Every structure is written in structure tokens, then in C-alpha cells.
Amino acid sequence: MTSSVxxxxxxxxxxxxxxxxxxxxVLLVPDPAAxxxxxxxxxxxxxxxxxxxxxxxxxxxxxxxxQGSESLEKLAHFRHVQASGGMFNGSTHQDYTNYFExxxxxxxxxxxxxxxxxxxxxxxxxxxxxxQVDVVKEEIRLNVLNRPYGGFPxxxxxxxxxxxxxxxxxxxxxxxxxxxxxxxxxxxxxDAYYAPGNAVLTVVGDLDPDEAAALxxxxxxxxxxxxxxxxxxxxxxxxxxxxxxxxxxxxAPLPALALGHRLPDPxxxxxxxxxxxxxxxxxxxxxxxxxxxxxxxxxxxxTDVSASCGLMGAPLDARDPDTFTITAIHPGDVAPxxxxxxxxxxxxxxxxxxxxxxxxxxxxxxxxxxxxxxxxRLMSRMLALGAAELVQGRAELADELPGxxxxxxxxxxxxxxxxxRPDARAVLTITPGGAA
Amino acid sequence: MSGTRSAAEPxxxxxxxxxxxxxxxxxxxxxxxxxxxxxxQRTVPAPDEVDTVLDTGLRVVAVRRAEVPMVExxxxxxxxxxxxxxxxxxxxxxxxxxxxxxxxxGxxxxxxxxxxxxxxxxxxGFSVDPERLTxxxxxxxxxxxxxxxxxxxxxxxxxxxxxxxxxxxxxxxERIELASAQPSVIARRALQERRYGxxxxxxxxxxxxxxxxxxADAVRALQASALRPGGAVLVLVGDLDPSDAVSRVERALSGWAAGEAAELPALPALTARDLxxxxxxxxxxxxxxxxxxxxxxxxxxxxxxxxxxxxxxGYFSSxxxxxxxxxxxxxxxxxxxxELDPHGAVLVVETDVASExxxxxxxxxxxxxxxxxxxxPSAEEVESAxxxxxxxxxxxxxxxxxxxxxxxxxxxxxxxxAWVREHPARIEAVTVDEVAAAAAEFFAPxxxxxxxxxDAARAGEGLRALGGVEIP
Numbered sequence: 056m057t058s059s060v061x062x063x064x065x066x067x068x069x070x071x072x073x074x075x076x077x078x079x080x081v082l083l084v085p086d087p088a089a090x091x092x093x094x095x096x097x098x099x100x101x102x103x104x105x106x107x108x109x110x111x112x113x114x115x116x117x118x119x120x121x122q123g124s125e126s127l128e129k130l131a132h133f134r135h136v137q138a139s140g141g142m143f144n145g146s147t148h149q150d151y152t153n154y155f156e157x158x159x160x161x162x163x164x165x166x167x168x169x170x171x172x173x174x175x176x177x178x179x180x181x182x183x184x185x186x187q188v189d190v191v192k193e194e195i196r197l198n199v200l201n202r203p204y205g206g207f208p209x210x211x212x213x214x215x216x217x218x219x220x221x222x223x224x225x226x227x228x229x230x231x232x233x234x235x236x237x238x239x240x241x242x243x244x245x246d247a248y249y250a251p252g253n254a255v256l257t258v259v260g261d262l263d264p265d266e267a268a269a270l271x272x273x274x275x276x277x278x279x280x281x282x283x284x285x286x287x288x289x290x291x292x293x294x295x296x297x298x299x300x301x302x303x304x305x306x307a308p309l310p311a312l313a314l315g316h317r318l319p320d321p322x323x324x325x326x327x328x329x330x331x332x333x334x335x336x337x338x339x340x341x342x343x344x345x346x347x348x349x350x351x352x353x354x355x356x357x358t359d360v361s362a363s364c365g366l367m368g369a370p371l372d373a374r375d376p377d378t379f380t381i382t383a384i385h386p387g388d389v390a391p392x393x394x395x396x397x398x399x400x401x402x403x404x405x406x407x408x409x410x411x412x413x414x415x416x417x418x419x420x421x422x423x424x425x426x427x428x429x430x431x432r433l434m435s436r437m438l439a440l441g442a443a444e445l446v447q448g449r450a451e452l453a454d455e456l457p458g459x460x461x462x463x464x465x466x467x468x469x470x471x472x473x474x475x476r477p478d479a480r481a482v483l484t485i486t487p488g489g490a491a
Numbered sequence: 492m493s494g495t496r497s498a499a500e501p502x503x504x505x506x507x508x509x510x511x512x513x514x515x516x517x518x519x520x521x522x523x524x525x526x527x528x529x530x531x532q533r534t535v536p537a538p539d540e541v542d543t544v545l546d547t548g549l550r551v552v553a554v555r556r557a558e559v560p561m562v563e564x565x566x567x568x569x570x571x572x573x574x575x576x577x578x579x580x581x582x583x584x585x586x587x588x589x590x591x592x593x594x595x596x597g598x599x600x601x602x603x604x605x606x607x608x609x610x611x612x613x614x615x616g617f618s619v620d621p622e623r624l625t626x627x628x629x630x631x632x633x634x635x636x637x638x639x640x641x642x643x644x645x646x647x648x649x650x651x652x653x654x655x656x657x658x659x660x661x662x663x664x665e666r667i668e669l670a671s672a673q674p675s676v677i678a679r680r681a682l683q684e685r686r687y688g689x690x691x692x693x694x695x696x697x698x699x700x701x702x703x704x705x706x707a708d709a710v711r712a713l714q715a716s717a718l719r720p721g722g723a724v725l726v727l728v729g730d731l732d733p734s735d736a737v738s739r740v741e742r743a744l745s746g747w748a749a750g751e752a753a754e755l756p757a758l759p760a761l762t763a764r765d766l767x768x769x770x771x772x773x774x775x776x777x778x779x780x781x782x783x784x785x786x787x788x789x790x791x792x793x794x795x796x797x798x799x800x801x802x803x804x805g806y807f808s809s810x811x812x813x814x815x816x817x818x819x820x821x822x823x824x825x826x827x828x829x830e831l832d833p834h835g836a837v838l839v840v841e842t843d844v845a846s847e848x849x850x851x852x853x854x855x856x857x858x859x860x861x862x863x864x865x866x867x868p869s870a871e872e873v874e875s876a877x878x879x880x881x882x883x884x885x886x887x888x889x890x891x892x893x894x895x896x897x898x899x900x901x902x903x904x905x906x907x908x909a910w911v912r913e914h915p916a917r918i919e920a921v922t923v924d925e926v927a928a929a930a931a932e933f934f935a936p937x938x939x940x941x942x943x944x945x946d947a948a949r950a951g952e953g954l955r956a957l958g959g960v961e962i963p
Contacts, residue, residue, distance in 0.1 A: 125522070134808040186817065
């Protein structure tokens with residue numbers, strides 16, 4: 056049951072690629088800094104792909120993938136990872152779902168075995184499904200329903216900015232949808248999306264690439280190939296005007312607002328997209344940032360303000376369309392429109408004059424430093440490489456990001472600020488509900 | 492699957508998906524496969540380190556870890572309230588101090604402080620708790636001197652300008668109001684008061700009205716009297732030469748006048764008693780927090796206690812998680828952990844559960860605590876916890892930031908990096924009987940106190956029926 060592998064193509068970044076005959080893309084990245092390894096599977100399905108009437112299903116299914124597989128009883132996955140000295144997790148994003156573990160390097164083959172077993176034959180049972188619906192509901196109560204600003208803005212803003220179900224719906228899911236999910240849904244979801252050809256396997260750490268490749272082949276090679284789904288386009292037109300909505304938050308002590316703008320398609324215009332990442336930092340990272348200075352210290356309109364390139368908080372985490380957000384929490388006696396006007400004013404100034412080159416240099420130095428720190432952590436670097444390989448088709452992008460951000464010119468940042476137009480955005484206001 | 496892909500095989504990019512039933516998906520002709528064994532584990536030598544005490548009494552630990560061109564800095568200054576007064580303003584003044592210490596010095600404005608740090612990819616933050624004032628920062632390694640220079644300047648010359656302070660004080664009040672609405676914060680405050688009454692250790696977050704009353708003069712006076720190097724520790728980890736780094740610290744901090752920082756006094760012993768129900772009307776989830784006395788890192792029973800704690804709820808593969816989450820579906824998380832202070836430690840068992848299962852979840856939590864004491868962890872449970880503890884220590888120390896934080900936490904409690912290097916050997920040496928003894932000694936259900944934060948209208952009746960809960 057062996058299959059040949061394509062010739063390794065070593066890059067100057069030490070990335071080794073293979074594609075197994077069943078279509079599984081494999082990234083092997085030696086990193087001998089510590090005697091630790093990481094294994095991650097990124098599957099090309101996120102909550103934007105879940106069926107209508109089944110909101111939250113991609114995330115629920117992520118939970119089910121931890122509940123046992125052909126060789127592993129319920130709880131065995133957790134026990135084997137942790138009893139090997141490792142940690143594990145999974146997460147569901149707009150366009151992908153990841154599963155991973157980081158362990159002492161002695162456990163490399165065991166980790167590959169665990170990931171392969173559930174990608175080959177997960178044990179999907181009604182009992183586990185019902186149990187995990189309960190667990191997911193508690194997760195949602197913890198992170199959304201029982202806390203101030205839960206789901207703000209990632210759940211609440213998309214339905215204001217977007218029209219189509221994939222982009223607008225709640226990726227955590229409505230309780231009624233979660234409760235209606237059944238075993239047939241799970242089987243259909245697995246067969247549709249969890250084909251080996253629809254996934255990327257990333258192995259990083261204290262490893263020899265040839266030995267690791269042999270182990271990957273041994274454990275993943277005989278997973279049968281299955282058809283890979285046609286990836287749908289989630290494109291929809293930019294909003295034709297300003298869209299507004301208000302949501303009451305029973306736990307929030309102060310009002311809040313979120314502005315949502317469409318980002319450029321990173322696939323078509325990477326420099327334009329990255330200019331927005333730099334812009335977000337210029338606006339709210341650090342004491343000297345434009346909006347922090349203006350809104351917090353200058354006009355004293357808000358308690359906190361934060362800009363983000365990407366709905367989930369990190370750039371390049373999703374394909375087009377994705378969202379640039381500006382969020383603020385503010386005192387009750389400040390009208391939201393005063394904040395919006397001040398934001399527009401600062402954006403207009405940046406669009407007209409561009410950032411000061413030294414201001415820009417400081418922002419990109421901080422980006423470089425934060426990416427160095429992220430890459431010092433094997434788990435973070437592994438997830439960044441795997442996501443870049445899956446979403447952008449180039450893992451190298453994760454390592455090149457500091458350089459690309461440092462190369463963003465003042466004019467590109469000015470252009471990015473100019474794209475955040477008032478007549479093509481969403482404005483969401485949060486009203487305290489008084490039950491806090 | 493045969494060898495290379497041929498034209499006869501389906502094009503993987505197209506075609507209708509396979510459509511199987513769940514039972515078909517979960518089995519293959521090969522059947523279940525055996526778990527591969529662990530391979531050999533490579534070890535790494537201890538990194539180069541200098542651990543020394545300067546003339547001012549400041550302990551400096553510098554460690555070379557050059558994986559990325561960064562340097563991490565951690566400063567921990569004992570900063571306890573030693574006034575002995577119940578109406579002490581220390582916590583509020585200290586909170587404002589840590590908020591405004593970066594707001595300007597004799598030579599730098601707030602914006603200049605941040606700009607200078609940003610220029611070297613740097614960040615610096617301060618926080619304070621009842622035990623200590625902490626500074627955490629990092630910068631590109633080439634900017635080490637800038638980072639140290641800014642740190643020294645704010646430690647010695649922070650001016651807490653009146654206008655900056657007034658604004659930061661107002662923002663702080665808003666942030667505290669915000670945090671006070673978080674169920675986790677409500678539960679934490681209630682637990683601290685249940686455990687320690689009015690001891691300074693309960694003042695983790697001042698009340699808004701206490702902060703409003705803080706003056707700039709009080710902040711400046713506290714900085715002048717309490718922010719002292721004697722007994723404090725500064726840790727640098729990164730792309731550096733340890734001896735050279737110590738010299739740079741000595742040079743940069745030469746203006747920090749000697750004096751002793753204030754250590755947290757010993758905490759009152761925990762008294763076992765009923766849990767207190769704290770009413771939070773309208774809550775959709777309840778917080779359960781149970782706590783009992785324990786022992787700290789230097790106690791010979793510590794490693795055995797760690798393994799017993801892991802078996803109960805210190806990691807996912809534990810009795811609490813497997814029962815409350817994976818069997819009952821009551822919760823997203825349940826845990827048991829050790830809280831360490833300079834004098835010892837306590838156990839905290841916690842979970843957040845749906846309101847309607849508050850009493851059943853408390854029943855199961857108590858059951859698992861009691862079961863640990865009388866049906867001790869099996870050899871298999873101990874071995875799993877042991878591998879996890881050794882492995883997670885290795886992983887947490889594999890980053891500059893993780894290494895710096897670990898060494899700083901040890902140093903703040905009078906230990907050195909040798910403790911963490913030697914700890915895996917202590918963990919390996921613990922016997923199953925020693926874990927059983929620790930479980931019986933520290934997880935006796937009668938040793939616990941704690942709180943339940945819940946909507947009393949929904950959870951009160953069940954808790955009353957269950958007993959052991961004080962319902963006001």
C-alpha cells in the first residue's frame with residue numbers, strides 16, 4: 056500500500072513540500088531550536104461553507120473530530136496527546152478548520168498516527184453529537200451570551216455589512232440549528248469536505264525531513280482519495296451605501312460601535328491588502344497611533360479603540376471577501392456619530408497626506424518584532440505556515456510577512472485610508488441593556 | 492491506492508462527493524491500528540545564564556536564547572500593602588501608578604516613550620496585583636539599550652503628569668466597571684473575600700469609587716517610597732550575551748536608589764466552610780469556585796501534589812473534564828489548579844456551567860474531589876499526568892517569552908532556573924503511593940471553601956436541597 060511521492064522541492068526557507076497520491080499536501084519544516092514537534096491539519100472548509108439551517112455546524116463538526124476514530128475510543132485522542140507530554144487544539148475560521156498538537160519530539164510518529172486516524176475514519180455517533188452540542192452551547196454561553204460584548208464584532212457586524220448567507224451568518228451557530236443537527240449531516244459534511252485532497256498537513260520542529268516524509272507516507276498514504284469539492288465563490292458586491300444597525304447587549308456597561316469596511320481581495324491585490332494591515336496599526340497600535348491619540352487622548356470620546364485587518368483579528372486569515380473593522384467602547388453621553396465623524400476625519404487626513412515615513416517605520420518595526428515573537432513559538436509558526444499554504448497557496452508568505460509589511464509605502468497606506476469610504480460600510484452600535 | 496496516479500483514476504478536483512453513512516465512515520477494511528510507541532527524546536543543554544544581585548539589591552538573571560533576534564524583559568518588584576489598615580488606599584493608588592507610569596518622565600512625554608519603544612520594535616507594559624508590580628517588555632535585540640533606558644527612566648523619573656493622570660484615572664474607572672460585569676471577575680472577587688476576608692490579597696481590583704479618590708501626589712509618593720530594587724528581580728532572555736547584558740542593566744539602572752521593596756505578608760490559613768451563593772440575577776451560566784490549602788514548590792510533596800491535581804482537573808484528560816464536559820455536557824471547561832504565592836499555595840477547582848445544572852454540576856464536582864481522595868489516581872493516570880507535566884514544562888520553556896516568564900516567576904519566589912531544570916527528575920521520581928498520599932491529604936472534601944455565582948431564582952432550590960451551600 057505504498058505510493059510514490061513527488062520529488063521534494065527544498066526552498067531557501069527550509070520548507071519541504073510533498074503531495075501524496077491521495078492529494079494530501081504536506082509541508083515539512085525542520086526547526087531544531089527545541090526538542091519539540093508540531094503537527095497540524097488544515098482542512099479547506101470553514102463556517103462560510105456550512106449549509107443554511109445548519110449555522111455553527113463547521114465548528115460543531117470540529118468538536119466531533121476529537122470524539123474518537125477507528126483506532127481511538129472517545130477520549131483516547133486527548134489522553135494519547137497529553138500522556139505523550141503534548142497539547143492539542145482545533146479552531147474553526149471563515150475558510151478553514153485546523154487541528155493540531157505540539158509535543159516533545161519523541162512523539163512525532165504518534166501525533167501523525169492520531170491525525171491520520173481521524174482524517175481516515177472518524178467515529179461519528181449520535182451520543183457524541185448530542186454531548187458536543189451541549190458542550191458547544193456552553194462554549195457559546197461562556198464566550199457570547201453570558202459576557203459583555205460577546206461576539207462583538209465578529210458575529211454581530213457581518214450581517215450588517217454582508218447580504219449573502221455565507222458571509223452574514225453567525226459562525227458559532229443558533230441554538231435551534233445546533234439542536235437540529237443530526238448524524239447524517241455529519242457524515243455528509245465529512246464526505247464533502249474532509250477528503251485528503253482538501254487538506255494541508257504541516258509538520259514543524261525537531262525533525263529530519265526525509266524521516267518525517269516516510270512517517271507521513273506510512274500513516275496518511277493509504278487514506279483513499281476522494282473527490283475534492285469545488286470551492287464556491289463567496290463574492291458579493293460592495294455595499295452601495297452606509298448600512299446601520301443597533302444591537303442591545305444585556306451585559307454591556309457602556310455603549311460600543313463597530314465600523315466594517317470591505318478589504319481588497321488579497322489574492323488579486325496583496326500589496327493593497329497589506330497596506331490595510333499597516334493602516335490598522337497606524338490607527339490604533341500604541342500610544343501615538345492616530346485614532347488612539349485623537350479619540351482617547353485628544354477628543355476623549357472613547358475608552359478604547361481598536362482597528363483590525365481581518366474579521367477574526369489577524370490579516371490573511373480568510374479569502375475574499377474579508378472585513379476591516381474599527382471598534383470602540385465609549386461613554387453613554389458621547390453620541391456614536393461624533394466618533395464616526397472623528398474617525399472619518401482622521402482617515403481623510405491620512406488619505407490626503409499619507410503617514411510620516413518615520414511613523415511608518417515604527418509601525419513596521421513593531422510588526423517585525425511581533426512576527427519574530429510569534430515565530431519563536433512553534434505552535435504559532437506552524438499554524439501560520441499551514442494557513443498560508445491553504446488559504447494563499449504559499450506557506451512562504453508567513454515567513455515573508457515582516458519584509459512585505461516593511462516594504463509598504465506611505466502612498467499605499469494613504470490609498471488604503473482613502474478606500475475606507477463612508478458610503479460603503481457598515482455601522483453597528485451596541486446599546487447597554489441594563490441587565491449587567 | 493496503487494502507485495502513481497493514472498488517467499483511469501478520478502480527477503480529484505471534480506465529481507460528486509462520496510456519500511456514506513456515519514458507520515461506514517468510521518471503519519476501514521484494515522480495522523483499528525496500534526498506537527506507535529514514543530521514540531527517543533533529545534534533550535538540550537541549559538542555556539548560558541548569569542544570575543546575580545546588584546549592589547542595590549536588584550537580582551538580575553540574563554539568559555542567552557538566540558532563536559529569534561529579540562530580547563524579553565520581566566521585572567517583578569514586591570509591592571504589597573503593609574499598612575495593616577482595612578481602609579487602605581494602597582490597591583487603588585498602586586493601580587493608578589501602574590496605569591500612568593508610562594505617561595511621561597522628566598525628559599520624555601507619553602508619546603515619546605511609546606515612539607522610542609516602537610522604533611526598536613519594542614513594547615513595555617506594567618501591571619500590579621496584591622503581591623507585586625510587574626513590567627513585561629520586549630524589543631528587537633539591537634534595541635536592548637533603548638528598552639532598558641526607557642524602563643529605567645520610568646522607574647526613576649515617572650512624573651505622573653496631572654492631566655494624564657486625571658484622564659487615565661477616568662479610563663481606569665470605566666475599565667474596572669467593564670471588568671466588574673464579567674462573571675469571571677465577579678466570581679474571583681467573591682472567592683477572594685470568602686477565603687481571605689479583608690486581607691490585602693483580596694484587593695486584586697480596586698472599586699471605582701476608590702480609584703476616583705486617588706490623587707497625583709499619592710501616586711508620586713507611593714512610587715518614591717515603594718518602588719525599590721531591594722528584593723526585586725529583573726530577567727532578560729534573548730539574543731544577548733549574559734555578562735554583557737548584566738553590565739547594560741547595571742549601567743541603565745544606576746540611578747535607581749537602593750531600598751527594600753515590600754513583600755506580601757503570609758496569607759491567613761484557609762478555613763473550610765460551606766460555599767457561599769452569590770446571586771447574579773439573569774445569569775445564563777453559573778460559576779463554581781472551590782478552594783483548599785496546598786503546599787508550594789519547595790515542599791517535598793509538591794511534585795506528587797501536582798500529579799494528583801492534574802489527575803483531578805489539571806488538564807483535559809482528567810476526571811473532572813471527562814465527567815463534567817465529555818460525559819455530562821455541563822460545561823465547556825472545568826479545571827483544578829495550584830495558585831502559588833511567596834509563602835505557599837492553595838488549590839482552586841473551577842467550572843462554569845449552564846444555570847439549570849448548577850446543583851448537579853456541584854454534586855459531580857464534589858464527587859470527583861472526594862473520589863480523588865479515596866480512590867487515588869491509578870498507575871496509568873499517574874503516568875499520563877507525569878508525561879504531560881514533563882512535556883508541558885519543556886514546551887512552555889521553548890520560547891524566549893515563556894522562558895523569561897517562568898524564570899521571573901521562580902525568582903520572585905526565591906528560586907532559580909536550576910529549580911525548573913531539576914524539576915523533571917523530581918516528577919519522574921514520584922511514586923503512585925506518594926500521589927495517593929497527596930490526593931488524600933489535599934483533596935479531602937472537608938478541607939474546601941468557596942463560592943457559587945448564579946441566578947439564585949433558578950439555582951437556589953437545587954443548591955438548598957444539595958446542602959453545604961450558604962444561601963443568604
